[in-house]
Amino acid sequence: MHAVRFSIVALLAAASKVEFSFVRDEVEVTDSMLSKQISILEQAGYIKVHKGFVGKRPRTWLSLTRDGKRVFERHLVALRDIAGADGVQRGLHSRVG
Amino acid sequence: MNEMAPTPDEARAALAKANSQRALVRKADREFRWILIVVAAVYVVVAGLLSITFPRRGSPLAGTVALLVVAGGLAAVVVLGRRVRAYSTGGIVWYVVAIATFLLWNLAVTGVSLGSGWWSPKQPSYHFAISEAVGAIPLVVAAWLFGRR
Numbered sequence: 001m002h003a004v005r006f007s008i009v010a011l012l013a014a015a016s017k018v019e020f021s022f023v024r025d026e027v028e029v030t031d032s033m034l035s036k037q038i039s040i041l042e043q044a045g046y047i048k049v050h051k052g053f054v055g056k057r058p059r060t061w062l063s064l065t066r067d068g069k070r071v072f073e074r075h076l077v078a079l080r081d082i083a084g085a086d087g088v089q090r091g092l093h094s095r096v097g
Numbered sequence: 098m099n100e101m102a103p104t105p106d107e108a109r110a111a112l113a114k115a116n117s118q119r120a121l122v123r124k125a126d127r128e129f130r131w132i133l134i135v136v137a138a139v140y141v142v143v144a145g146l147l148s149i150t151f152p153r154r155g156s157p158l159a160g161t162v163a164l165l166v167v168a169g170g171l172a173a174v175v176v177l178g179r180r181v182r183a184y185s186t187g188g189i190v191w192y193v194v195a196i197a198t199f200l201l202w203n204l205a206v207t208g209v210s211l212g213s214g215w216w217s218p219k220q221p222s223y224h225f226a227i228s229e230a231v232g233a234i235p236l237v238v239a240a241w242l243f244g245r246r
Contacts, residue, residue, distance in 0.1 A: 006111060007118065014119035015185050022182035026121055054179055076115060082108035 004029055005037050006075075012047060012064040013072045020060040038062065046071060123246050126188030128181045130243035132174050133195055137236035139170030144229030148222045188246070195239030203232040 007027045012018055024034045041047040046068030050061040064072065103111060143163045150159040210216040210228045 007114060010115040010118035011121065011183075013115070014122040015125075015183050016189055017184060018122070018125075019182040022125065026118070076112070079103070079108040079111050082103060083105050083112060 002037075004033070005041060008034070008037055008041065008062075009046065009064065009068065009072050012062055013069060015063070017050070017061045017063045020062060023062060041068070122183055122185050123188075125181070125183035126185055126191070126246055127243050128177065129184070129188060129192045130240040131180075132177045133192075133236045133240040133243070135170055135173045135177065136199075137233040137240070139166055140233045140236070141226075141230050142166050144232075145226045148224075148226035148229075150222075188243075191239070191243065191246075195235060198239070199233070199235040202235045206232045 048063050146159045146163045215224050
């Protein structure tokens with residue numbers, strides 16, 4: 001998964017809802033970059049965009065869809081497998097070596 | 098999301114990133130504790146003000162100050178609520194449970210205070226403040242637990 005998209009999804013996976021500016025600040029990307037990545041993830045059906053107002057200020061909140069959560073969990077399992085398999089291989093090498 | 102498989106090092110880095118993102122949301126949840134602290138503070142201060150003038154030495158000044166404290170507290174809660182930029186399901190559940198516990202606990206404290214005669218015209222007015230301070234305990238505990246998340 002694209003590194004920025006992974007960071008965005010990982011942040012949303014841990015949260016119920018996250019404000020756009022929070023994601024931007026924590027993932028350390030520009031507004032336009034984040035908007036672009038959000039569009040891609042939204043089109044894929046992985047995230048939901050909620051627009052609203054706090055007083056007169058517009059606010060955009062983001063959340064992961066059920067599908068997004070499922071895909072991210074699968075992705076994490078695959079990552080653990082890769083990281084774990086390497087650990088097993090290293091263990092074998094160290095024992096053989 | 099179908100891209101080249103990452104190397105084991107990349108996989109470990111990605112897992113570490115996922116963990117750090119989770120920690121960020123937990124940290125963001127801590128904003129709720131300030132709301133709980135403000136509510137507890139307003140509750141105790143207003144109870145203190147009322148107990149000073151309660152029951153027969155009514156003072157319009159104390160009433161006005163109490164109203165100002167409540168208004169200030171409400172404004173602070175709104176400002177603090179706007180500062181919440183991310184929250185987890187666990188965080189919002191904790192917050193709701195804290196408020197519900199506070200309300201139920203208060204009901205119990207009020208019942209015991211009245212039933213035991215701790216609150217009665219014959220008792221000193223500071224009894225009221227003490228009961229209300231005890232009533233605010235769930236908010237203080239919840240705020241402390243939020244800080245430890």
